[in-house]
Amino acid sequence: MKTKGIPKFVIYLLLIIFTSVPLFFSIPVPGQPVDASADAFKALMNLKEGDEVLLASDWTGSTRGESMANMKSILRILMRKRAKVAIWSTADPQAPRVAQDVMAEVAKEHVEVDKQPAYKRWDDWIIAGYYPNADVAINAVAKDIRNAFSTRKETNPEGKLKSIFESPVMKNIKTVSDFDLIIDVTASKTSDFHVQFLSAQKVPLLFAVTGVMVPETQVFYNSGQCVGFLGGLKGVFDLEQMMENGLNIKGADGKVLTGNSKVTDEIPGFKGMSNKGSGTKYYPTLHFALLLMIVLIIIGNVEMFKAKKGAQK
Amino acid sequence: MKPSDFSIWSLDPTKGTVFYHVIFAIVIGFAIFFALMNAPTQVRRPLTWFLTLLSGGVFVVAAYWPKPINFDAKTQKPLNAIESGSVFLADTNNVVGSFTQILAAFMLGLGIFSLLRIHLGKIAKKKTDWGFSIVLLVSMVSMITFGYWDYTTRQANKLVDYDVQSNWKLENMGRDFLFDKLLQQMDAAMFSIIAFFILSAAYRAFRARSVEATILLGTALIVILSLMGIVSAYWDGAVTSLAGDSANKDLILNFKITEISNWLRNTFQTPAITGIRFGIGLGTLSMAIRIWLGLEKGGK
The missing domain is CATH 3.40.50 (Rossmann fold)
Structure with a gap:
């Protein structure tokens, strides 16, 4: 079942935003x-x-x-x-x-x-x-x-x-x-x-x-x-x-x-002492990237079920 | 008398006899090299196979031969023929291991030669995209030049700490710019592109098309969620407070996301990977035996 879905450049743009914006803030996780x-x-x-x-x-x-x-x-x-x-x-x-x-x-x-x-x-x-x-x-x-x-x-x-x-x-x-x-x-x-x-x-x-x-x-x-x-x-x-x-x-x-x-x-x-480094800094970014991935997977599946329903009609 | 006296692989370098051994080995090596070059294919193949069998045999025999336990306390000689064999094999193993290091170094030279031959030819004939060949060769030459210049400067002035930037000279700055500021950054940039493909692929391919795909999707989501500290902290906290002091506390605590994720990893993932690796191991072993015995591509 082929669906059009979100264009690649939108996905790429979202990833850039989701992975770079958190780097500017200190987010305790x-x-x-x-x-x-x-x-x-x-x-x-x-x-x-x-x-x-x-x-x-x-x-x-x-x-x-x-x-x-x-x-x-x-x-x-x-x-x-x-x-x-x-x-x-x-x-x-x-x-x-x-x-x-x-x-x-x-x-x-x-x-x-x-x-x-x-x-x-x-x-x-x-x-x-x-x-x-x-x-x-x-x-x-x-x-x-x-x-x-x-x-x-x-x-x-x-x-x-x-x-x-x-x-x-x-x-x-x-x-x-x-x-x-x-x-x-x-x-x-x-x-x-x-x-x-x-x-x-x-x-x-x-x-x-x-x-x-x-x-x-x-x-x-x-x-x-x-x-x-x-x-x-x-x-x-x-x-x-x-x-x-x-x-x-x-x-x-x-x-x-x-x-x-x-x-x-x-x-x-x-x-x-200086304990916190890249791990503490990048971990929130990983959260946002994983969150984006989960959301995209959900959207992808919803699109697929909608397309399936449409085809059945 | 030391154990090394019984092995041709670890002669005492301070003794004059080692010089004759080296000369003898070089002469024999060149003789074999030229003989192989001039030998017809039907002779070269079995010879190559024989050398493969011999080299591989060292590692096989070394693995199964009894290990040296001790020496005669007075003479420091191996106690018997088996012990002597062990000492000989242990030394041989190291030398044969060094051969592979040397061969790998030769491959580096061969790679440089091959790059020069292909790209100089491309530039001379002005073939398509010959400009990129110039970039490649200039990059290679400048990296080698600054890398080696930096190395020799560091070796020549041992008392200067070149890890401190204030001590840097042109060659150190050049090496740092080319290696750390360019190559490493480009390396990281190239690798980070994978993230875009993974995300795009996850969106397009991770779909609940069948029962198997749905199970895969569900397990993947649980593992992803367990990696997110925020999710696992709140999920596990909720489960713990739900369990409280109830009679089914132990049962309820199993539903912590970290517990579910650990269960998936330890019960399904680890055995599956072990099985796959076992299969790969058997495949590699059979392929190694085929190559070693010359059964691949009619090596005999």
Whole structure:
């Protein structure tokens, strides 16, 4: 039953209005974290000072609305926890540069806005670079990380190029199991390869994926192959809310602002620090876009039933 | 004596003998390369198949061969032939893995060569839209130039923090403009166009034409609504207050939108995706075995 319906340009125009206008206003949106986000927050907050984290940054500008926001929030927590972070990429040659830019931005905010001690390259974080062929590279890291990263170098504080294994970040790493947490901020299949090759290494895996990847990542979460994951913009929003309000922490009025029924631990956040970012900013926009989608679906169906009725007459 | 002494893949680079091994490997490599180039097709095919079998075999054998457990405490030698095999395979696995990285790097060079050949030819012959070819080549050359210039500057002055904008030079500004301000923005703009197609497609295709389509539509709407914090907060709040302290409290609480959405995800979505992935896995495995054994396209 073919109907004429709303012209495409009207739909496009409506989408532009619905997604841009809310950006000019600060719209508070309620929302409780889903189980996967709460577990991800718990895993991040369980890190102690000096814990080593392998962070795969497998995203570029195309998914920055979700991936960059995820990456920034995760880095904020890692910096505040003073974790040692090794960043590497396998999905796209652009990824290390993008990760480095985000790291520079968050490190600057960490010092200038949050008034925290500097988070320094070499001492606190290193970049192990890009490896083509994600599956082979992740497999190599799983089997022998010292061999896989053997040629990678970073500059030490004296200005000399040294093996990354001489840095405080990697000096204790003999196998991939020595990491306290492995994180993959990804917009591609690298999360599959992480599960395939690293889930047997007894290291907790945590993913930050795009919205369209949520269903497939949910499978790994339900099976316990990853400790938690942040799914799309909702995941970023959840994390930012938990960073601001803590998880299951009661406010002055005795009410829990951000709570979860599965993860019942009381985990304080970082009240007063720069917690809210793109997730909180874009979440209302997502609401409007989804609302528009629902309305259009309803209109489409009403049109179809009307056309059907007309044809029957 | 270290375990590496028993494997040709991890020779001690400080020893002079490694130099002869490298020379020998290069000579053998070139000999194979030229032999393959000059060999007739009927010889080249089985040779290619044999190399595929050999390379794939390393990963297959490494997966099933017993893992090395320990070495003789005194001599640090593998305890037996199986242990020696394990050490050899572990080293081989890394080297063969590196081969694929090197091949991928070659593909980058091949891609640049191919782009230059096609677009320079197009410009020389002034074919249709040759102007776009100029734009492409200029973009590629400027990105490579500024990217590499920026990299060498950063490498040469290690004590300067080039992540701080006040330290930037022309090359850093050029790299930032081309990569962050142009490429990344265009990348994001291209990807965001999908939103327009999704919305248009949802309006035109998401219709309750049949029972199956209606079920799909209903479940999709529930999941979409559960993603909206405003909706889930008020819906769940209403259900909770409705449940109150009634005898059917537990039953009523199941009608929270987040509960319904979780139920849909965990009961239908996850098993369905697991099933699909299992099928894909079997398909990939059978295809891999076919390629490995040279059964695809008559590789023998």
